[in-house]
Amino acid sequence: SPLLQLQDSYSKSGIACLTGEEIGNSIQNLDLIETEDREADPCWQVKWHLGKLIKKMMSRSYEENISAINVERTLTLPHTEGQTPRGPTRRIAAHLTGSSSRRSALSSRINPLPRRGIGHKINNWESSRKGHSFLYNVELRNGELVIPQTGFYYIYSQIYFRFRENENEDSDLLGQIRNPKQLVQYVYKLTNYPEAILLMKSARTSCWSKKAEYGLYSIYQGGVFQLKREDRIFVSVSNSDIVDMDKEASFFGAFMI
The missing domain is CATH 2.60.120.40 (Jelly Rolls)
Incomplete structure (x- = not known):
């Protein structure tokens, strides 16, 4: 039917949109100046939203890893007398x-x-x-x-x-x-x-x-x-x-x- 053909066409175009160019390059180019052509391009809009989501997830993962490293250093590294530890102290x-x-x-x-x-x-x-x-x-x-x-x-x-x-x-x-x-x-x-x-x-x-x-x-x-x-x-x-x-x-x- 025409409706199924239309859905199939949009689905294939969406896949082609994501596979037609390296995603890494798309994410790196997200901060470039937006043009009217890009704003009107549905394919670019999909890549832009997907890139923003990936960057947000990577940033959150980085912050959690850094926090875990700091806690581990606080628990394992000795403190000099009179120095106040910056993180959680060991149980005494x-x-x-x-x-x-x-x-x-x-x-x-x-x-x-x-x-x-x-x-x-x-x-x-x-x-x-x-x-x-x-x-x-x-x-x-x-x-x-x-x-x-x-x-x-x-x-x-x-x-x-x-x-x-x-x-x-x-x-x-x-x-x-x-x-x-x-x-x-x-x-x-x-x-x-x-x-x-x-x-x-x-x-x-x-x-x-x-x-x-x-x-x-x-x-x-x-x-x-x-x-x-x-x-x-x-x-x-x-x-x-x-x-x-x-x-x-x-x-x-x-x-x-």
């Missing part, structure tokens, strides 16, 4: 839980060296995932978290104190434990300064009931501090004989904000 976080071995976790006595501060330093924390713990870009050394990058960090800690009466325990010792005493938790920072710097401390006074089978107290504290690269933070406690390093109750961590 740590959460440590109490170690199953309480005796090995706590220092045996109050360390007289000012470098370690007051109290019994907790030397061992559970850092594997089996204890709900994790370390992201943070190193743990002898119970101390080593700060990898200068910035502001939220530091938190909770210690669980448990008094459990033992029938075979010496009565004088039980009497000393039952006496009201201060339970203190310390969070320290180690720098190039010769003495440990106290960041936080929290305390409460125990009052064990003589009729109770056991007594429980927990101390939690947290705060935001500016730390420098290679600073180290750790936790110390008083009354290490009644500290319970249960993994759900005693924990210590920090993350960059």
